Amino acid sequence: MKQLQTDVVVVAAGLSGLAASIAAAENGANVITLEKSTTTGGAANMGMGPLGVGSSIQKNQMISLTPGEAFRKHMYFTHYRVDARLVRDYYFKSGSTIDWLMDMGVEFVGVQRAFSAPEATRAYSDGEFTWHVVKPLDGGVPGPRAATAMIKKMTERAVELGVEILYETPGKKIIMEDGKAVGVMAVDKNGEDVEIRANSVIVCTGGFGDNPQMIKDETEFEYAKTIYNFAVPGMKGDGIKMCWEAGAGKEQPIMELMYQLPDNMNHFILDGAFRQPCLWVNRNGNRFMPEDQIANTTFTGNAIATQPGKVAFSIFDSKMLKKYKKKGPDIVSHVHPHDLFDHFDEQWNRDIENGYEPVTQADTIEELAEKAGIDVDGLVAQVEEYNEMCEAGFDEIFEKDRVYMTPIEKGPFYCCKQYVGAYGSLGGVKINHKTQVLTQEAKVIPGLYAAGTDACNIFGDSYPFILSGNTMGFCLNSGRIAGENAASELADEEWDYD
Ligand SMILES: Cc1cc2nc3c(=O)[nH]c(=O)nc-3n(C[C@H](O)[C@H](O)[C@H](O)COP(=O)(O)OP(=O)(O)OC[C@H]3O[C@@H](n4cnc5c(N)ncnc54)[C@H](O)[C@@H]3O)c2cc1C
The missing domain is CATH 3.90.700.10 (Succinate dehydrogenase/fumarate reductase flavoprotein, catalytic domain)
Structure with a gap:
């Protein structure tokens, strides 16, 4: 068995995992990131761009929506059945996250709402210009997969910061000691066990869109019978199951219909x-x-x-x-x-x-x-x-x-x-506004964070297309919040678990 030691171990290098890895490393942490597949980016490679509110692009385009207004709109849409504090922190961070990406070299073609049609047919006629569409790698017309360009820049940035990405090394189990997460057990591409000890663990494995059994068990749908969702290979619900096994509370997952x-x-x-x-x-x-x-x-x-x-x-x-x-x-x-x-x-x-x-x-x-x-x-x-x-x-x-x-x-x-x-699944792991994983009784599990789709419990029963780019937006921002908080734990002996 291989044994490794680091400050922060991030399980997955998809969109939220990359954001978490970069944020942790920028804040001084040594980071090891485990990735199941041979590439970074997961489902984000299929999409077009994230939500942001208050970005410099929006300001330049005179789009006046404020994070507070987006927050209220989101909470109205979800009937206040979701964590208002988490939603608030997400929107208030989202504008700066777009600028953070631009500093890494990500280019956006502009800000859009999701569809264009005569006003009467436009289901988003009350939609906001929040969708920051990524400029494709070839510079051509943006369409599906445009966001690959963002993943490329984020991966480069992570590597530049010294994040060690271990490809074809899926995380298998969170190591718990005295109620605290202290590392992850993984298996490398040669089948050898790898133990990674760390101060904090951040789980970001992208949900269970590629797990028909879990879709059947956790939702009202049956894959290839009553639902034909995108089943991005590898999205088996690993991180959700690992967190639940470690004592995480459950938020009922849904499909992003x-x-x-x-x-x-x-x-x-x-x-x-x-x-x-x-x-x-x-x-x-x-x-x-x-x-x-x-x-x-x-x-x-x-x-x-x-x-x-x-x-x-x-x-x-x-x-x-x-x-x-x-x-x-x-x-x-x-x-x-x-x-x-x-x-x-x-x-x-x-x-x-x-x-x-x-x-x-x-x-x-x-x-x-x-x-x-x-x-x-x-x-x-x-x-x-x-x-x-x-x-x-x-x-x-x-x-x-x-x-x-x-x-x-x-x-x-x-x-x-x-x-x-469906684009995939949404939610499952209970977290707070710091993205710390909570037990069913809302007690913090020290050392354990979850971000992205695995912990995206903020949409209620339906994806809010009125604030489009919202899944990527949540993945980026929750990942960034998790990375920053995990890194700050290293510096702050007085870290608050309440
Ligand atoms: C066709 C399509 C278009 C989309 N377009 C948009 C859009 O324009 N805007 C928008 O906001 N959203 C869009 N989405 C949704 C968005 O892409 C996802 O919500 C987002 O990428 C999810 O981020 P994530 O970090 O949770 O997971 P992902 O980015 O999917 O990453 C998950 C990662 O986890 C890895 N992994 C899984 N299990 C393990 C394990 N055990 N150990 C280590 N690694 C593991 C996977 O290999 C993968 O790299 C789209 C989705 C699809 C399918």
């Missing part, structure tokens, strides 16, 4: 093309929400999750397809390509030919319902009612914006089955 197609990255054009305010129905053929609101992927994910079988179907006809091809989509996301419908036919034909399960085409509504697995009579009746409302120019059920009240009447008809999706 949205909606998406199975294997969506390989069907990305259709994933975006059917996110339109066309006709959305459930398995019984019934509408279930005003379609002009479907751009808020979290709310739509929630709505789909409450439908029979946890599925929905978005449908348009050939007239609408023609219009989308000519004028572009009604809802444009910053995630999907803006010229979606230029590529629609190619992907549609390929997916139909390959029998990709979510997509269906038919010449009549009856045939469409039959093929897609929607109740035939239900859909026929719904289309009839919907078309009558379109003709009358008013949606008397959900008051959907009349601009989008376009009848479904001319075949062929196109249908795409929509599933609940």
Whole structure:
């Protein structure tokens, strides 16, 4: 067995682990960071950018949102069911964290809210400009994976500060002595046990998006049956389980819901093309929400999750397809390509030919319902009612914006089955505003910190897209807070565990 000694051991070099490692090292600690995979960054390599409030970029763009206002908005959204002190500290730090990243050489293309669309369809019309989108490595148009550039700079900074990153060395167990965390047991790539003794342990392993059993045990969903979440390899819930085993209290984890197609990255054009305010129905053929609101992927994910079988179907006809091809989509996301419908036919034909399960085409509504697995009579009746409302120019059920009240009447008809999706899991380990891990009775476990997704219990039941970039924002800031506090414990004999 190898034995190592350091001041702070960080379990994982994902987004929060890197932030924790850098912050601890900048504050004078010797840091060893254990990383399960061969690279840093975890799920953050797939994203586009973090939240910040009060950054220099926002000030230069005259975005006047203050951390206090963001805090209040967040607490209102979560009905005060989450730790207000932690939320407060997060927002008040978040602006300086963007500047901290820029000092490391991270570049941002600007600040955005999550989607752009006419005001009426924009589920974030009350959203704030908080999403700091990272400038991609190639300097091109930002899209998925842009944040890889941020991870690269953070990794360089950690290495420059002397952080020792041990790759392919997963943390396995927190070493506890007299109720205090004093290190971590890990296994290196040759299968040899490694004992790392430290003054503090910071756990940041990114949740359990890649652990179907844990998803089943801890949430209402079943992977690849009722949820198609991003399952970033290695996110097995290791850190959460290690903390619980060490005596950490449990906050009930949730999935960070949205909606998406199975294997969506390989069907990305259709994933975006059917996110339109066309006709959305459930398995019984019934509408279930005003379609002009479907751009808020979290709310739509929630709505789909409450439908029979946890599925929905978005449908348009050939007239609408023609219009989308000519004028572009009604809802444009910053995630999907803006010229979606230029590529629609190619992907549609390929997916139909390959029998990709979510997509269906038919010449009549009856045939469409039959093929897609929607109740035939239900859909026929719904289309009839919907078309009558379109003709009358008013949606008397959900008051959907009349601009989008376009009848479904001319075949062929196109249908795409929509599933609940998720970016990953959220939360599980109970922490306080210093990111110290707490027991179920809210007593501090000395020496033990948790940050990032493993401890992200601050969203209540739904991701707050109104303050977008929030998961990365929380991961960065909770990691930074953990690193600073762990380092300050070294200097401060009087460290306060209450
Ligand atoms: C497609 C996609 C797009 C996204 N876009 C955005 C966005 O634009 N903005 C935003 O705010 N959020 C976004 N997110 C969410 C965001 O990326 C994550 O919330 C964030 O990266 C989580 O950070 P983390 O540090 O908790 O975990 P991660 O960054 O995922 O890192 C976890 C790390 O833990 C390692 N690990 C696991 N187990 C062990 C172990 N036992 N020992 C050692 N290491 C271990 C993993 O290998 C990984 O490196 C997106 C997510 C996805 C999937």
